[in-house]
Amino acid sequence: MKIATMFSDIWQSLWQRPVTQKYPFERKEAPDRLRGKLHWNPENCTGCALCNKDCPANAIEVITIDKKEKRFVMRYHLDRCTYCAQCVESCRFSCIELSDKEWELASTHKQPFTVYYGNEDDLNEFMAKFTQPESEPTPQ
Ligand code: SF4
Numbered sequence: 177m178k179i180a181t182m183f184s185d186i187w188q189s190l191w192q193r194p195v196t197q198k199y200p201f202e203r204k205e206a207p208d209r210l211r212g213k214l215h216w217n218p219e220n221c222t223g224c225a226l227c228n229k230d231c232p233a234n235a236i237e238v239i240t241i242d243k244k245e246k247r248f249v250m251r252y253h254l255d256r257c258t259y260c261a262q263c264v265e266s267c268r269f270s271c272i273e274l275s276d277k278e279w280e281l282a283s284t285h286k287q288p289f290t291v292y293y294g295n296e297d298d299l300n301e302f303m304a305k306f307t308q309p310e311s312e313p314t315p316q
């Protein structure tokens with residue numbers, strides 16, 4: 177770069193408004209199609225585990241509580257997720273969506289990176305029965 181061009185750029189930049197945003201003090205509305213945290217609705221889930229099989233990051237597990245009664249729990253590993261939305265595409269029952277509101281997901285603790293989804297009863301049963309690793313049912 178020529179010296180004259182460099183000084184010209186510096187001079188111009190002194191009079192321009194900054195292009196950066198004052199995040200996190202000022203926040204702009206996230207775009208509608210932003211892919212943030214995964215949410216799972218167990219209502220229509222059949223336990224087919226397609227979401228699990230198609231996930232390239234091994235970030236979701238569908239755990240069966242009672243297959244006959246279609247009771248499942250999802251364990252979502254937020255720290256493995258690449259937000260590719262393949263699971264949303266794969267689920268034929270629209271159980272999964274990626275939030276465009278929850279995208280500030282950094283944490284200094286590990287605990288928020290493992291998220292459990294399911295009906296309250298199923299989650300309680302899962303937590304009560306399967307907190308020991310050796311007694312946990314095999315994810316599908
Ligand atoms: S693909 Fe959909 S229906 Fe199948 S296990 Fe996943 S969430 Fe349930």
Ligand code: SF4
Pocket residue numbers: 214230231232233234235236256257258259260261262263264
């Ligand atoms: S968005 Fe992609 S990486 Fe994240 S859980 Fe779904 S399929 Fe896996």
